[in-house]
Amino acid sequence: xxxxxxxxxxxxxxxxxxxxxxxxxxxxxxxxxxxxxxxxxxxxxxxxxxxxxxxxxxxxxxxxxxxxxxxxxxxxxxxxxxxxxxxxxxxxxxxxxxxxxxxxxxxxxxxxxxxxxxxxxxxxxxxxxxxxxxxxxxxxxxxxxxxxxxxxxxxxxxxxxxxxxxxxxxxxxxxxxxxxxxxxxxxxxxxxxxxxxxxxxxxxxxxxxxxxxxxxxxxxxxxxxxxxxxxxxxxxxxxxxxxxxx
Amino acid sequence: xxxxxxxxxxxxxxxxxxxxxxxxxxxxxxxxxxxxxxxxxxxxxxxxxxxxxxxxxxxxxxxxxxxxxxxxxxxxxxxxxxxxxxxxxxxxxxxxxxxxxxxxxxxxxxxxxxxxxxxxxxxxxxxxxxxxxxxxxxxxxxxxxxxxxxxxxxxxxxxxxxxxxxxxxxxxxxxxxxxxxxxxxxxxxxxxxxxxxxxxxxxxxxxxxxxxxxxxxxxxxxxxxxxxxxxxxxxxxxxxxxxxxx
Numbered sequence: 001x002x003x004x005x006x007x008x009x010x011x012x013x014x015x016x017x018x019x020x021x022x023x024x025x026x027x028x029x030x031x032x033x034x035x036x037x038x039x040x041x042x043x044x045x046x047x048x049x050x051x052x053x054x055x056x057x058x059x060x061x062x063x064x065x066x067x068x069x070x071x072x073x074x075x076x077x078x079x080x081x082x083x084x085x086x087x088x089x090x091x092x093x094x095x096x097x098x099x100x101x102x103x104x105x106x107x108x109x110x111x112x113x114x115x116x117x118x119x120x121x122x123x124x125x126x127x128x129x130x131x132x133x134x135x136x137x138x139x140x141x142x143x144x145x146x147x148x149x150x151x152x153x154x155x156x157x158x159x160x161x162x163x164x165x166x167x168x169x170x171x172x173x174x175x176x177x178x179x180x181x182x183x184x185x186x187x188x189x190x191x192x193x194x195x196x197x198x199x200x201x202x203x204x205x206x207x208x209x210x211x212x213x214x215x216x217x218x219x220x221x222x223x224x225x226x227x228x229x230x231x232x233x234x235x236x237x238x239x240x241x242x243x244x245x246x
Numbered sequence: 247x248x249x250x251x252x253x254x255x256x257x258x259x260x261x262x263x264x265x266x267x268x269x270x271x272x273x274x275x276x277x278x279x280x281x282x283x284x285x286x287x288x289x290x291x292x293x294x295x296x297x298x299x300x301x302x303x304x305x306x307x308x309x310x311x312x313x314x315x316x317x318x319x320x321x322x323x324x325x326x327x328x329x330x331x332x333x334x335x336x337x338x339x340x341x342x343x344x345x346x347x348x349x350x351x352x353x354x355x356x357x358x359x360x361x362x363x364x365x366x367x368x369x370x371x372x373x374x375x376x377x378x379x380x381x382x383x384x385x386x387x388x389x390x391x392x393x394x395x396x397x398x399x400x401x402x403x404x405x406x407x408x409x410x411x412x413x414x415x416x417x418x419x420x421x422x423x424x425x426x427x428x429x430x431x432x433x434x435x436x437x438x439x440x441x442x443x444x445x446x447x448x449x450x451x452x453x454x455x456x457x458x459x460x461x462x463x464x465x466x467x468x469x470x471x472x473x474x475x476x477x478x479x480x481x482x483x484x485x486x487x488x489x490x491x492x
Contacts, residue, residue, distance in 0.1 A: 040380070043380070043393065043396075044383060044385070046393075047383075047391060047393040047395075047396075048282075048385055048391070048428075050393075050395075051391050051425060051428045051429060052280070052428060052429050052432050053429065054310075054428075054429040055429070056309075056429060056430055056433070056435065057308055057309045057438070058305065058308075058309060058430075058435075058438050058441050058442070060435055060436075060441060079444075081443075081444055081445065081446050082444045083441050083442050085305075085441065085442060086301050086305075086441075086442040086443075086444055089308075090305075090308050090309070114299050114300075115297060115299045115444060119297075119298065120355065120358055121298055121325050121326075121327070121358040121359055121360055122297050122298060122360075123294050123295060123296070123297065123359070126297055126445070
């Protein structure tokens with residue numbers, strides 16, 4: 001080998017070096033350079049493939065349906081367009097491994113107000129509330145089912161909204177009287193109280209049904225309507241929910 | 247001696263390049279069951295449905311590892327406030343909805359609304375043209391993506407985007423942008439922002455499939471794109487867009 005190299009004419013030696021460099025370059029381009037640097041299409045394919053293989057975090061509401069009844073509950077309610085994961089967070093991992101990974105369960109008020117607090121930039125007609133006036137301090141979910149918020153758990157008892165009156169009446173001599181004996185209350189009053197009002201007795205004779213000397217009801221104390229209190233309405237002197245006079 | 251070494255090197259070269267080529271083929275095989283030539287993606291935005299809850303911004307960050315700090319966005323929501331004297335203020339809502347409209351008195355406001363924004367996936371993308379290393383390109387199905395292996399972080403594309411849709415990822419030091427959640431849409435899932443939107447302000451779809459919510463949206467409404475005079479030909483279109491929106 002050595003002999004062969006020394007015997008070689010100098011020009012041929014130089015030529016050989018050039019030749020080797022050339023071969024090396026060809027090899028470099030052919031084999032060492034990643035194909036994506038040489039061919040635009042391969043580059044695109046690779047990048048697209050990496051992009052497609054990235055991890056999915058939001059599973060989508062359909063996935064929850066197989067394990068949770070909330071899916072069917074929500075389907076027809078006002079929150080039908082909300083994805084489960086809008087409220088419960090990214091749950092791809094939970095749906096694959098439900099006992100290990102626990103979802104968020106947002107029970108605090110400021111979670112709901114993120115969408116429902118009044119804001120003048122919001123489209124008109126979107127249901128908004130004033131958080132400091134709408135049942136403050138109570139958790140929204142104690143009245144509204146988050147998976148079917150409307151009709152909200154309409155309170156059946158008058159006392160849900162008229163607690164003060166109910167408490168007063170409860171220790172008065174009218175304790176045995178239902179609110180509805182004196183007030184006619186349309187069912188809609190419990191849903192939209194300001195638009196649909198309950199009635200209020202209009203004249204003296206209403207109390208007279210039970211308290212006038214002519215009344216057939218036995219166990220009430222009686223007064224003569226003609227003389228007692230004369231031209232005033234009874235409730236100008238007796239508070240009807242606490243009628244006793246000291 | 248020399249020759250043997252050379253032979254060895256040549257051998258490893260050949261072997262490694264075939265293995266590499268094999269890997270490449272495998273990566274390509276993954277994309278096989280999805281045919282990009284059958285799709286072309288777009289998005290519709292119904293401005294008057296957006297309630298500005300910022301869930302889309304959060305979801306995008308969760309799904310795509312976008313830093314949580316409020317300067318990095320693939321999608322974001324702007325609050326437009328137009329005062330009676332014509333002054334327009336634009337605020338990125340940054341999901342801190344409670345601190346809105348600082349220093350603007352309610353009665354000075356003429357109108358106010360939210361506008362969700364993201365990469366328009368232009369058919370004629372200025373960002374692709376300026377990239378000096380060919381790291382960003384439009385896929386066959388119409389999405390502009392960035393190869394973060396090749397991106398050198400020179401910020402030309404960030405400058406070139408007229409919509410401010412790109413940012414420099416602080417950890418990777420490469421340009422980052424909305425991909426319509428390419429890893430989701432190629433599996434038939436909607437982008438994360440669309441998944442969590444409570445009011446269907448965002449409508450994602452395939453422009454190649456005839457009957458779809460996006461098709462219906464495009465038929466039903468008078469549509470606008472942002473900055474049409476730049477001839478970028480966005481694939482994100484807006485309905486009910488206020489004249490003041492830039």
